[in-house]
Amino acid sequence: MGTYLTAFLVGGLICLVGQLLLDLTPLTPAHVLSGMVVAGAVLSGLGLYEPLVQFAGAGATVPISSFGDALVKGAVAEAERSGIIGILTGMFKLTSSGITAAIVFGFFAALVFKPRG
Amino acid sequence: MKKRGQTLFFDKPPRVQGAATVVGPKEGLGPFGLDFDKVHQDVRAGENSFERGERRMFLEAAQLAMQKAGVTDREVDFLLAGDLLNQIISSGFVARELNIPYFGLYGACSTFGETVALGAALVDAGFACTVLGITGSHNCGAERQYRYPTEYGVQRPATAQWTATGAGAVVVGLEGDILVRAATIGKVHDLGIKDPFNMGTAMAPAAADTIYQHFRDTGLELKQVDLIATGDLGMVGREANLALLERQGLDIGDRYLDCGVMLYYSHQQVEAGASGCACSAVVTIAHLFKRLREGDLRRILVVPTGALHSPTSYLQGDSIPCIAQAILFEAAKGGETKWAHI
Amino acid sequence: MTRHAELEKKQAEGKIGEYKSIYGPKQPKPPLAKNLFYAFVVGGLICVLGQFIKNIFIGLGFAPEQAGNPTVATVIFLASLATGLGVFDNLARVAGAGTAVPVTGFANAITAAAMEFRREGLVLGVGGKMFSLAGSVIVFGVVSAFIVGLLSAL
Numbered sequence: 001m002g003t004y005l006t007a008f009l010v011g012g013l014i015c016l017v018g019q020l021l022l023d024l025t026p027l028t029p030a031h032v033l034s035g036m037v038v039a040g041a042v043l044s045g046l047g048l049y050e051p052l053v054q055f056a057g058a059g060a061t062v063p064i065s066s067f068g069d070a071l072v073k074g075a076v077a078e079a080e081r082s083g084i085i086g087i088l089t090g091m092f093k094l095t096s097s098g099i100t101a102a103i104v105f106g107f108f109a110a111l112v113f114k115p116r117g
Numbered sequence: 118m119k120k121r122g123q124t125l126f127f128d129k130p131p132r133v134q135g136a137a138t139v140v141g142p143k144e145g146l147g148p149f150g151l152d153f154d155k156v157h158q159d160v161r162a163g164e165n166s167f168e169r170g171e172r173r174m175f176l177e178a179a180q181l182a183m184q185k186a187g188v189t190d191r192e193v194d195f196l197l198a199g200d201l202l203n204q205i206i207s208s209g210f211v212a213r214e215l216n217i218p219y220f221g222l223y224g225a226c227s228t229f230g231e232t233v234a235l236g237a238a239l240v241d242a243g244f245a246c247t248v249l250g251i252t253g254s255h256n257c258g259a260e261r262q263y264r265y266p267t268e269y270g271v272q273r274p275a276t277a278q279w280t281a282t283g284a285g286a287v288v289v290g291l292e293g294d295i296l297v298r299a300a301t302i303g304k305v306h307d308l309g310i311k312d313p314f315n316m317g318t319a320m321a322p323a324a325a326d327t328i329y330q331h332f333r334d335t336g337l338e339l340k341q342v343d344l345i346a347t348g349d350l351g352m353v354g355r356e357a358n359l360a361l362l363e364r365q366g367l368d369i370g371d372r373y374l375d376c377g378v379m380l381y382y383s384h385q386q387v388e389a390g391a392s393g394c395a396c397s398a399v400v401t402i403a404h405l406f407k408r409l410r411e412g413d414l415r416r417i418l419v420v421p422t423g424a425l426h427s428p429t430s431y432l433q434g435d436s437i438p439c440i441a442q443a444i445l446f447e448a449a450k451g452g453e454t455k456w457a458h459i
Numbered sequence: 460m461t462r463h464a465e466l467e468k469k470q471a472e473g474k475i476g477e478y479k480s481i482y483g484p485k486q487p488k489p490p491l492a493k494n495l496f497y498a499f500v501v502g503g504l505i506c507v508l509g510q511f512i513k514n515i516f517i518g519l520g521f522a523p524e525q526a527g528n529p530t531v532a533t534v535i536f537l538a539s540l541a542t543g544l545g546v547f548d549n550l551a552r553v554a555g556a557g558t559a560v561p562v563t564g565f566a567n568a569i570t571a572a573a574m575e576f577r578r579e580g581l582v583l584g585v586g587g588k589m590f591s592l593a594g595s596v597i598v599f600g601v602v603s604a605f606i607v608g609l610l611s612a613l
């Protein structure tokens with residue numbers, strides 16, 4: 001499931017694509033990240049993201065594109081189990097930990113820390 | 118008092134009776150660190166929010182300026198103030214603390230020019246003996262309002278500018294060793310720049326036009342003005358301004374500075390330079406006025422520049438309307454300009 | 460459009476084009492090679508850190524396919540902490556997409572917004588503004604996953 005070397009190379013390359021978009025287009029970081037999530041979802045639908053995860057491990061699961069992949073995987077897996085409604089019920093099945101962690105840690109950080117400016 | 122073209126000519130003339138600056142820590146580490154009246158080591162100036170810190174700096178600058186001018190708030194006829202925060206709240210809150218009839222102004226980063234021009238006009242016309250003008254900005258307050266939360270990790274483009282933290286206050290009255298001789302009121306220009314990280318380029322046409330109009334209206338020759346200082350065009354806008362003026366036949370390169378380029382050292386990571394209402398105000402008061410007093414400069418043209426967009430107009434795809442005001446200051450001992458030809 | 464407005468528009472466009480030719484050549488370019496290098500290296504290292512954390516969780520007895528969740532949560536925790544301590548934005552200044560594209564960027568966007576608007580209150584500040592930057596990632600992720608899911612389910 002991926003080695004440190006493949007994680008470094010693939011993860012680094014995905015970030016490099018992001019940097020190219022930031023520097024060569026007028027897109028803001030929010031635009032680029034949204035686009036990467038959509039790209040992850042599309043690649044997932046085409047069955048191309050899973051092989052990348054197999055090859056690069058965290059190099060493919062740590063970049064934000066894996067968020068799109070995980071949303072699709074959760075929705076599709078649940079849809080196969082319980083029909084079309086599974087797209088709604090399974091959507092956040094695999095991404096729940098990331099979203100929950102971000103909300104909880106973000107909330108407590110806001111309580112503990114003050115922006116330094 | 119006369120007007121020709123876009124320029125008001127003051128013959129009384131109104132004078133800078135007292136002026137003071139209060140800045141944040143980063144400005145204190147810049148080239149003029151020792152020239153500011155007060156440098157706060159805390160970005161919030163001891164308050165619990167950036168906005169309240171900005172208000173505090175406004176109030177301190179106002180009090181110091183009045184102290185230097187030898188007046189109390191009861192003796193000041195009008196308060197003219199403006200800032201960058203929505204609904205110019207810093208100015209409103211400071212006006213609450215001072216017992217002075219208040220005009221709230223908005224000219225974005227050009228507000229310093231607007232306060233001095235209107236203050237001088239009120240004094241010259243005899244409506245007032247002393248007018249207090251205050252303006253300033255806060256880096257973090259501006260960031261969170263115009264751009265991103267301060268801890269958000271983004272790379273700033275090379276054209277971006279750093280909103281200065283600080284406040285400058287000027288008492289315009291009838292005594293003092295710096296004269297306000299003329300003010301050219303700028304028109305709003307917009308040449309289609311939409312990138313809020315490239316305000317120097319957006320504002321340069323406004324600055325160039327106001328400078329051109331000033332020389333046309335006053336009939337001054339370039340060599341009669343020792344220094345032209347634009348407000349906050351930064352490294353990028355500065356070049357555009359020079360190129361635009363050169364096309365108009367004004368080669369100001371040998372006597373041209375930009376406050377935005379001067380406020381910080383290049384190693385202070387401010388990309389193209391400083392911006393914000395505080396920028397032209399604190400550089401003019403702390404540095405340029407000092408040089409006028411020392412006799413190093415005799416007559417200077419200060420041209421604060423402002424980008425009149427908002428986060429909403431940017432998101433809706435509108436370009437950035439820009440303005441510049443030009444104020445002609447003169448050292449009292451330097452042989453006064455006679456506006457006889459007007 | 461009136462004839463006058465049309466004429467003005469044409470004139471303005473001419474002026475805009477002319478101005479572009481004046482400032483265009485003088486615009487500073489982003490240091491692309493340097494930015495790409497740091498984005499690649501820092502982004503790659505964050506993924507290596509992720510892989511390292513994942514291996515630890517596998518060592519702790521998590522099944523390899525289950526180890527992803529605690530890994531992401533840990534990386535998010537570290538990014539939130541770095542944001543709170545005020546070092547994330549300094550690192551991001553150098554790394555650019557290297558810190559923004561990994562899930563660290565998502566955590567930073569949420570934490571930075573939550574911290575920034577704490578002064579506006581817990582409910583309308585922290586609660587209301589938390590997703591002001593990161594929300595678009597969730598919205599576009601969910602909408603695109605919905606469409607992709609629907610297509611593959613049919």
